[in-house]
Amino acid sequence: MAKHKTPLLDQLESGPWPSFVSDMKQEAAVRAKNEKNIEYQIPQDAVEDLLGVLELSYTDGTTHWKHGGIVGVFGYGGGVIGRYCDQPEMFPGVAHFHTMRVAQPAGKFYKTDFLKNLCDLWDFRGSGLTNMHGSTGDIILLGTTTPQLEEIFYELTHKFNQDLGGSGSNLRTPADCIGEARCEYACYDTQDLCHTLTQEYQDELHRPAFPYKFKFKFDGCPNCCVASIARSDMSFIGTWKDDIRIDQDAVAGYVNGDFPPNGGAHAGRDWGAFDIEKEVVGLCPTECMKYEDGKLEINNKECTRCMHCINVMPRALRPGKEKGCSILCGAKAPILDGAQMGSLLVPFIEVNKEDGYAAIKEVIEAIWDYWMEEGKNRERLGELMKRQGFQKLLEATDIKPVPQHVQEPRTNPYIFWKEEEVEGGWTRDVNEYRKNHLR
Amino acid sequence: MELAEAKEKIVEALTKKAKSKSKFYFNDLSKILELKPREAKKLVNKLVEDGVLEYWSSGSTTMYGLSGTGKQAGAEHED
Ligand code: SF4
Ligand code: SF4
Numbered sequence: 001m002a003k004h005k006t007p008l009l010d011q012l013e014s015g016p017w018p019s020f021v022s023d024m025k026q027e028a029a030v031r032a033k034n035e036k037n038i039e040y041q042i043p044q045d046a047v048e049d050l051l052g053v054l055e056l057s058y059t060d061g062t063t064h065w066k067h068g069g070i071v072g073v074f075g076y077g078g079g080v081i082g083r084y085c086d087q088p089e090m091f092p093g094v095a096h097f098h099t100m101r102v103a104q105p106a107g108k109f110y111k112t113d114f115l116k117n118l119c120d121l122w123d124f125r126g127s128g129l130t131n132m133h134g135s136t137g138d139i140i141l142l143g144t145t146t147p148q149l150e151e152i153f154y155e156l157t158h159k160f161n162q163d164l165g166g167s168g169s170n171l172r173t174p175a176d177c178i179g180e181a182r183c184e185y186a187c188y189d190t191q192d193l194c195h196t197l198t199q200e201y202q203d204e205l206h207r208p209a210f211p212y213k214f215k216f217k218f219d220g221c222p223n224c225c226v227a228s229i230a231r232s233d234m235s236f237i238g239t240w241k242d243d244i245r246i247d248q249d250a251v252a253g254y255v256n257g258d259f260p261p262n263g264g265a266h267a268g269r270d271w272g273a274f275d276i277e278k279e280v281v282g283l284c285p286t287e288c289m290k291y292e293d294g295k296l297e298i299n300n301k302e303c304t305r306c307m308h309c310i311n312v313m314p315r316a317l318r319p320g321k322e323k324g325c326s327i328l329c330g331a332k333a334p335i336l337d338g339a340q341m342g343s344l345l346v347p348f349i350e351v352n353k354e355d356g357y358a359a360i361k362e363v364i365e366a367i368w369d370y371w372m373e374e375g376k377n378r379e380r381l382g383e384l385m386k387r388q389g390f391q392k393l394l395e396a397t398d399i400k401p402v403p404q405h406v407q408e409p410r411t412n413p414y415i416f417w418k419e420e421e422v423e424g425g426w427t428r429d430v431n432e433y434r435k436n437h438l439r
Numbered sequence: 440m441e442l443a444e445a446k447e448k449i450v451e452a453l454t455k456k457a458k459s460k461s462k463f464y465f466n467d468l469s470k471i472l473e474l475k476p477r478e479a480k481k482l483v484n485k486l487v488e489d490g491v492l493e494y495w496s497s498g499s500t501t502m503y504g505l506s507g508t509g510k511q512a513g514a515e516h517e518d
Binding site for chain 2 (some may be wrong): 067068069070071072075077078080081082099167169170206208209210211256318326372373376377378434
């Protein structure tokens, strides 16, 4: 028997999709039965009370959570988010119900025993409810009490070899696509870069001193599987400098219908014979492709590396050989308003494992210095860029303006020179001037 | 700047404002110390380690306060 009646939540289960309400009810029932004889360290009926307080929020149309507080583990200013229920007498099981963010492994590779042990830990010391994964990418453990935090942290770091993630005004848990491990489009080793920078910037991850949150995301190619261009203050997107590699025999294979286009995706329906003109050449956004006399040609100078043609004919087309990444800045994706895509700051940078990614770190650190000094409280990098202009970002990072930075033709007819850009500067010799110009 | 001097400046400034405010942004602290953020961060970290300051976090932002002065469960806008 459920502890609280939840008629409104029950309705959420009636739709065609899997429902988180059903998941929660299942966990509540498992905890009530406790067949594994777990010595629950937080109230056994926590999930029942969570359903209860959620039902109450649907009834009265307001939240009953207080977000935030002074909780954490020693030495860390992030990774734990205090949650307190403002109706603790009605729902004592969730009076204290903190969230923990745990860094996910690069590329989200897990072994099943890791996941099993993690679930066991969370059944024992938390609510048993998780969110795999949160929108930043980390493992979210939902609901525990303050005395459990250090215990969980100890277990995670000593037995799971896993760290807490970022929260608050920190570098957030960096996230990457699966990259070279499984994907031949990858233009650099996303997992290594993500992992290396995570280790390098431990202080930024755990000790908050930024004006607001800061996210890194790593995509191996412009397909952007972790949506870095939309969701990170600094996104690293794999790209190439030279020409797309073309295998003309494989192109012919696609045209003859020997290979299914798009790697066989969208195969649930008969779309008719493959039409290279219509499906590839005609959809190239920069119209830089041509298919004539059985030969595919690409004017690579005009190619924006949108990946479309490569995605459709992966056997025939491959990214070039001179690979690296582009760095874009200033994206953010708040739910309510102000979503913004990243702006291109570095068109091409080498991703060099050998020297510890020195060139990339230099850009990152210049940006942090700039934002930490100029950013207002709770101002994301993208907002600072809007407020002060892209030019300031170029100055702060000491990057020369290039045509790729231009977003649109200018709307201001004036050009403002700085003194150091003008020969002789602003000063003049008045006596010299008076020789030719009477008062 | 020496740690002792930083501690004195911070404790004095935050105590003065304690009636109206218990949580401060990192920027406020670097202004009190009159240091660049990176320099200030080293000292502020040390003060947290020593238990002079403590973190307060809403999940999206982090603020700092003198240990023991803030409300454990205060929400972001109810200072
Ligand atoms: S972003 Fe590109 S490289 Fe990374 S997994 Fe997706 S398609 Fe592959
Ligand atoms: S990657 Fe995109 S822009 Fe470049 S040739 Fe292919 S379709 Fe055209």
